[in-house]
Amino acid sequence: MKISISEIRSYAIITLGLFIYSFGWTAFLIPSEIVAGGVGGIGTIIYYATEKCIPVGYSFFAINTVLILIALRVLGSRFGIKTIYAIVVGSLLLALQQRWITQALVDEKFMASIIGGILAGAGVGITITQGGSTGGTDIVAMMINKYKNIGPGRIILYIDIFIIASSYLVFKDISTLVYGYVEMAIAAYTIDITISGAKQSAQLFIISKNYEKVAELLSKETGRGLTMVHITGWYTKEENKMLMLVVRKHETRHVFKIIKETDPKAFISMGSVMGAYGLGFEEIRA
Structure with missing residues (x-):
């Protein structure tokens, strides 16, 4: 199969976006005990609930794999190779970077939520501009949208709010919820800016x-x-x-x-x- 230069460039940009995304999580959010939305947030909850036994990259890969298998039965073949590539590479980068980065690069949790949100949002935005996706709540939203007349954006918002709220069960700290919602807002805004700027x-x-x-x-x-x-x-x-x-x-x-x-x-x-x-x-x- 012949691969064009533009396709190679597209995959290189996706890889860069995934690196930025995983760096935002592993260098700022995860070590600061900040739970954001999406599968990354679920992975962070699992990581701390198991007393740091299961790295986020492992949960990220396992949850997305299950979601894709379910979605293939519900939605049919609607997932491109770039989405699968993004999930595999994203999981690998999260696992490797979490092993290399052992503590947050900033001490202030509010600053970590801002920087982490910008990096995670920019990474997702870059990936989307090249036709990729990090999966997770996007897949769930597509499945729900097939049977219910609810916009995918609203579904993702509800799921992310629930995921962040669930972190209270692990950390027993209201401030953790606040930092999580701050990150969610900043990441969403950064994604929109990144996508609209590129297009x-x-x-x-x-x-x-x-x-x-x-x-x-x-x-x-x-x-x-x-x-x-x-x-x-x-x-x-x-x-x-x-x-x-x-x-x-x-x-x-x-x-x-x-x-x-x-x-x-x-x-x-x-x-x-x-x-x-x-x-x-x-x-x-x-």
Whole structure:
């Protein structure tokens, strides 16, 4: 089977995301006795309930394996190889890093919850942008959503609240719950920022006397399709052509460079796009 460079790059980015995710847990959350949501939170409860006999990585792998086997019967084959890869690699990294890191890198639990939440959220967000998933509550939400008309996001929220609340049975400390909920909020916000930042697009309207050359260079250099619209200036009554182009936000700098070199007097209007779907962008989902 032939593997493309883009696929290798995608798996490398997923691995980086999983490393950041597991580092947030093992260097800040777990040693600080902070229970967050998801399977990682369940693993942390098991770790301390068994007096540190079962590392979180082991629980993470076992629980996700059971969930996937159940989900395969309920949902059918809806899990890509990247999700399975993320679960295996994530479990391995959690186990190894928990063995190497024996104490929290910060003494203050509130600071640990903030830093851990940012790192864990960023890691999950990076993984999701490449089509992967860390499984866990995502899988449970998909199974419940099949039979109940409840949004997956709400299901995950309820499950995470329950997991964090369950930590009281082990630690008998209300402050532990507070730190857990702080981490949950920060992680959720970081995930959204990471995903939206990676997928943010821009729409450009370009008016230039050299529109043919500009269009040719933009199409060649960016690999994006353009739309040409016939326009008439209201003040000058002159007819012209306007180019419409949608690109990722990080591509706009290159677009401006091409336009400036071709026609420094070109008029450009740029606006942010909440979502771009179809060829070259996000897959259209129902």
